[in-house]
Amino acid sequence: MYYLVSSGRRVISQIAVANYFKCFSTLYSLSSLDSSQFGGSFGEENVGLRENSDLAILLARISPGSSEDEVFQSLLSDPACDAMQLNHSLVGRLLHCFKDDWKLALGAFRWAESRPGYKPLPAFYDKLVDILGKTKKMDKMCALVEEMRENHIVTLSTIGKVMRRFAGAGDWKGAVRIFDELGDYGFEKNTESMNLLLDTLCKENRVQQAREIFLELKSHIPPNANTFNIFIHGWCKANSVDEAHWTIQEMRGHGFRPCVISYSTIIQSYCNQSDFNKVYELLDEMQAQGCQPNVVTFTTIMCSLAKFEKFEEALQISDRMKMVGCKPDTVFYNALIHTLGRAHQLKEAEYVFKVGMQINGVKPNTSSYNSMIAMFCHHRQEQTALEYLREMEISPYCKPDVQSYSPLLKLCFRDGKTDNLLPKLLDSMVNKHHLSLDLATYSLLIHGLCRSNKCEWAYKILEEMIAKEITPRYKTYSLLLEEIKQKNMFDAANRIEELMKKMKSS
Known part of the structure; x- marks a missing residue:
């Protein structure tokens, strides 16, 4: 890594900055690879x-x-x-x-x-469909799907991805059109494909349109229990819990018993409203109906109690879970670690991570390590956080992702370590683990560097971001523009002002 020295401070060179933010740069050296991850034989x-x-x-x-x-x-x-x-x-x-x-x-x-x-593999075509749809290149996405149709490799999974991307782009009618054209791809309009469409619409806050379509289709496509669970989720997402309750009654009317998914979805809605009295009432109703809550139900309640800083009550959920014989999983333990961290019980959180999970045969995943890293960063214990990062790097179960680094990056800016620790972290992200930075990470870096009086570096990151077709937020433009003007970087200021005008006009 090359540095320029100016006024007693090390400033990263333009070449190094470019290398930081290229997923396309050299991977970590072969000598640093752990051969065990490739199997035991030569x-x-x-x-x-x-x-x-x-x-x-x-x-x-x-x-x-x-x-x-x-x-x-x-x-x-x-x-x-x-x-x-x-x-x-x-x-x-x-x-x-x-x-x-x-x-x-x-x-x-x-x-x-x-x-x-x-x-x-057909799955790679699906992945490309998803990438094109996510970046709203709908024409190219549709052209690829047509090519897949000609080669007879379109699956219902492909159809689901296309529907979701149309709905996610605000074109819910496009998702319905794909359903109408199912026959062209060799699929039937049946309960499975209908549920795929309804689920897509409900997840994109189009539950009313989904309901109208269902009423048109149900005379010749029979619903199943999943159909009603989709609507329960859709109504809860739209904050219409009463409609979700009516859907449970409708479900019973069609001969289906509400399951743990049905109840847990409504519990989640009450949790979002901080109405924990209703939560406990529904838990009692579930058990009275012979429907035992599962680990997802308990994890949801614990997370919500922690969100509203009811830490003591949240930690009691673990005891309630044991009483009904429900076994914890990795996600539950991650939530428990997070709750303990927020309750300032760091030693207890470490015990859960190192001992509790092992006793119950639960393997830590990336989120488990991320919770530990975030907890210690929050309490400004940088070295301990870095130890967990290093442990994750050699773990046989998981590897770091962008979220693993986010709390460490924030800590760099908070503690003023932009000249030493920050470059090392970015080098590890991009060159060692070849992670692609997302909008949140780019924004974090630009905002942090601006506040650290390093707007030249921040501007280079902005250019890298734009080159990757990741659009900065207007707030990011504004902050950087203000800092750049103070440094008399006139060309950069003009470019940012032009970009801001384009954003407003679009």
Whole structure:
């Protein structure tokens, strides 16, 4: 890593900044790899090392901001890429690296697809459908689905992704149109596909439209218990708990018994309203109906009590859970650790993580470690948080994600460690774990650097963000513009003002 020294402070160079924020830069060195993660035999170890080396080569050949055709041609014309033997693991990891950049993902996929002797998994097409839909490239998404239809690899999972992306883009009628065209893809309009549409609409706050469609379809497509659970969730999401209760009655009228999902969804709604008297009433009703609450029910209640700072009551949920013979899982333990952390019971949280989970045979996941890291960062215990990060890096069960680093990045800004710890963390994120930064992380960095009087660095990050087609928030533009004007960075100020005008006009 290269640094420029100015006025007694180390300022990161432009080259280093660019490297920080490229998922496409060199992966961690082969010498740092733990061979055990690739299996015990020498042959398996070599396969893992070769795959990481191949991935590093591919990422190094792809420049941020390239078009899909430029990516395709760059990989196609490169002798090192041409010599590779592609496998599903390598292609899957490549797509994961570009999950936030549709151009790079599409270009890399087209190259992989063109390789002699390699045929991508249908799941990779689905992944690309999702990437295109998430970035609202609907025409390209539909073109890819049409190509999949011609090759007979469209599944109901594909259909579900397309419906969700249309609804998520505000075009709920587009989702309905896909349902109407199911026959073109070789699928029937039946209970399963109807539920897929209803679920999509309800999750996108279109429960009223979903209800109207259901009333039209139910005469020739019979509902099942899941149909009503979808509506219970939809009404609760729309804060219409009374409608959810009526749906339970309707469910019984069709001969279906409300299950733990039905009740737990309404409990979640009462939890959101902080109406815990209703929560406990519904718990009693469940048990009276012979429907035992499950670990999800108890986890929901504990999280909600902690959210409203009812820590003592939240910790008692664990005892109530034991009384009904419900076993904890990883998610419950993560919630318990979080609750203990917020209640300032750090030793108890560590005991749960190191002893309680092990006794019950529950393996920690990334969220478990993230909870521990966030807890110690909140209490400004930087070294302990970093120890948990290092432990996660060598864990056989999970690896760090972007959220693992977020509390550590915040701690850097809070404690003024932008010259030493911050560059190391960013290097670990991008070069060691090749994580793609998201909108929240970019915003955190830009805001933190502005407040740390490092607006030059913040501006470079903004440019990287825009190159990846991640649109900054208006507040981010405003904050950076104010700082840049104070440094007399006129060209940068003009560019930001133009971007802000475009955002307002759109």
